[in-house]
Amino acid sequence: MKKFLVIVFTVLALVNLFAAVKIGVILPMTGGISAFGRMVWEGIQIAHEERPKVLGEEVELILLDTRSEKTEAANAATRAVTKEKVIAIIGEVASSHTLALAPIAESNKVPVITPASTNPLVTQGRKYVSRVCFIDPFQGSAMAVYAFKKLNARKVAVFTDLEQDYSVGLSKFFSDKFKALGGQVKQVFYKSGDQDFSAQLSVALADKPDAIYITGYYPEIALISRQARQLGFKGYILAGDGADAPELIEIGGTAVDGLLFTTHYHPKAVDNPVARKFLDTYKKKYGKEPAALSALGYDAYMVLLDAIERAKSFDGTKIAEEIRKTKNFMGATGTITINELGDAVKTVTVNVVKGTTFDFAATIEPHEVE
Amino acid sequence: MTFFLQNFFNGIMLGGLYALIAVGYSMVYGILRLINFAHGDVMMMGVYFAYYSAVVFSLNPILSFTVAVLGAAALGFLIDRVAYKPLRKAPRISALITAIGVSFFLENLAVVIFGAIPKSFLDVFKDKSILEKTITVADARIPLLTFLVIIVTFAMFSVLFFVVYKTKIGMAMRAIAADIPTTSLMGVNVDNVIGFTFALGSALAAAGGIMWAMRFPNVHPYMGFVPGLKAFIAAVFGGIGSISGAVLGGILLGMIEIFLAAYFPSVMGYRDAFAFIILITVLLVKPSGLLGKKAIEKV
Known part of the structure; x- marks a missing residue:
């Protein structure tokens, strides 16, 4: 013992x-x-x-x-x-x-x-x-500049997930910059976990926007894109880094083809x-x-x-x-x-959905959105 | 006008899906006086059965749906045997709590077996264009799926009506709803009939789940939770226990949700809250629901 x-x-x-x-x-x-x-x-x-x-x-x-x-x-x-x-x-x-x-x-x-x-x-x-x-002020502004200058979008419907601080913030930063550039913004709202967006889409698409910008996460982005295409929307679909998961394409199918989103990385970009x-x-x-x-x-x-x-x-x-x-x-x-505030200073990468993969579209440097 | 029409069809689509799931919910309650909170999770399991039989065993969609419906029926029977049968004589609240337990159990079981990563229901179909097709009526676009949902809802409604009112087992089910001990004295095997009721309800849940997943192809272990709650509200709204009430309640709930969001954009983010406000209002004003029978309380 x-x-x-x-x-x-x-x-x-x-x-x-x-x-x-x-x-x-x-x-x-x-x-x-x-x-x-x-x-x-x-x-x-x-x-x-x-x-x-x-x-x-x-x-x-x-x-x-x-x-x-x-x-x-x-x-x-x-x-x-x-x-x-x-x-x-x-x-x-x-x-x-x-x-x-x-x-x-x-x-x-x-x-x-x-x-x-x-x-x-x-x-x-x-x-x-x-x-x-x-951080999102940069990410949102980057997409606003990209949409306004590169895609020539003037009217954008912004989808905000009320349950996510990320989405609420990103929508605001995008809208502020886009309006400052001279564009029009229409806000619509949903909540994480929602499945049906047909009512929101009928409101968003009523005045024929050039693009819709969805600031939430991929499950909802995929479903919103599907339902938007079914309702006959032909413009650009834009999103933030919440879109960056292969599940976006698996659930979204052909509806997310051509979807552009700002993110942190693409193998081709670094x-x-x-x-x-x-x-x-x-x-x-x-x-x-x-x-x-x-x-x-x-x-x-x-x-x-x-x-x-x-x-x-x-x-x-x-x-x-x-x-x-x-x-x-x-x-x-x-x-x-x-930096001393704890935030990283980096470039934004814009990726685009091509078929079943994410392709590299552009990089945006911090000074480009000033 | 187009705006109204578009939202009208959107409402029919969503309401049809709620109705489809609510029918099974209401039937089980009508027969057994048990609010089966696991209904939404049985629906989720049914969707996974369909997904795996199509993707892993490469069955064609129709065959995989049949497998899923039968699988869910077997699961419903099993759940009754394991979880509810030992509690037949216990107070009703025990069965209710067990139902919540079964719900959590199924969700977590699905996380363990199927994984938490969402699957795409689109993988079930080789030709995915069927799901995307729409027809245009006066500039309003209606997915073909809307018609399928309505057809399936009414087909299931009719099947259920036939089973409950025209067959022998249906007669036994109605007898059990009225009085279990007496039915048992008449030589009816009560356990088998209740097991059958659960199997039927679960089969309906799976069928509803498959339609749900065709419209919203994001398949994950918690996918049954919200539809389950909405179907419960729809069933209470229409009068729980009444099968036609469930259909009416489902369609009305879908319509109200869509029209509120479409015409009052400032509150559209809180759509779900309105569903619950409807539930509370119905419970306060007309607890038996739109088509429910008034229950006579024996004191």
Whole structure:
């Protein structure tokens, strides 16, 4: 019996000695936007395999599912912080979910790095929340400029998902810029999870817009596009980075052919050694081209580890400070510089749906929308 | 005029789908006095059955739909045997809570078996153009699917009417609705009849789900939740327990939703809230619904 106890304690001691550094990964792995969660997770896993250690310690990823719900995002953060004792969190995708978990991380001094939450409020007034993606004022303006100047659209109907902070924000930033350029905007509203948009579409299409701009996420974008084409709409369909999932094409079918959306990445748009390596590894592992969110997941992990290396400690406050000092970091989505507000300054990529794939259409630099 | 007509047909389409799902809901309630909250989730399972039999076993659509309807019927029978039968003599509230449990169980089972990533129901069809076809009436565009939904709704309504009122098992079902112990004394195998009722209701749910997925091809484990709730509202609106009430309630609910959104654009984002306001109003003003029988409460 004594011997047994000795063995048990030795094992426990050893386990503690080699205890890995835990990083919480909070993603929507099930529910409405599960495709986003899966894509980010793929990218993070590639990054983790490439760089499994930080400051000489093994990194352990703790994946927590939010079921695509705000309340679950907050629960996951509480669990990550109090039970799993993570040193940092990567996540969420949807801005409203990241907004729900941010206060918990903030009050526990745990740094959060979000791969894809683009609403400006996510980092506003916070010290511990940063991101590796651009923000919506830029994304919305970029699409407004693109639609007005390149597509010559003058009348646009904007579809806003009232349940998503991301969508409400993006619609506003687009509309402000588009009106400033001299265009007309008509607002229509829906909610995440809605299936029928025929009433909204009959209102939106009544004054024959040149384009419709849908700022929500791919399940609704796909259904709205289908129903719009059935109602005989022939103009452009535009969207934000919420469209960037293969499910858009699977559910949308031929209706989304030609759909243009602003996003963070296209394999053809970036050319640096890191991006090339990421592209190769991803293709080998998953047998397809990576989407923006996979590349962003990869970058979020790499930027975080880089910040930990520079901080030379696992102290949350120091890591959070170092994340915001990231300068010209070579990532899979391009060069990343995070400003003192925690937002990344990057270019916007415009992708277009061609048949069953996303093709590269244009890049828009920050100075082009000024 | 075009605007009105367009929205009228939009309303028929949506209302027809609600009616289709509400029919099974209402029938199960009418016979067993059980609000089967798992109805929407049985519908979801039916859609997955259709999806997999078409995609994995490459059956043609008609055959895969038949498989799905039969599969859902078997599932309904099984659910009754496992979850509801042991509670026959328990208070009604226990069965209701169990129904909610079954609903959660099916949703999570679907996440485990089928995965949480949405599937596209378009994969079921080789020739997808059928789903996109529309006909134009006075500048209003009506998807061909609208007519199919209406035809299927009435076909199922007739089948159900025939089964309940013209067959022996239907007679047993109506007898059970009136008085279970007496029916049992008459030599009717009550458990089998109730099992059949669930199988029939589940088959209807699957048929409704397939039509739903043809219109809204986003197939995922939680897809049954909202249609289930809307069908419940439609059934209560029309008078729960009344099959023709369910059809009427469904079509009216669809119409009201569409017209409110179309003519009051400022509230269109809150369409679902109106469905629930209708539910509350009906419960307050006419609890038995539009075509429901007034229940006489024995004290």
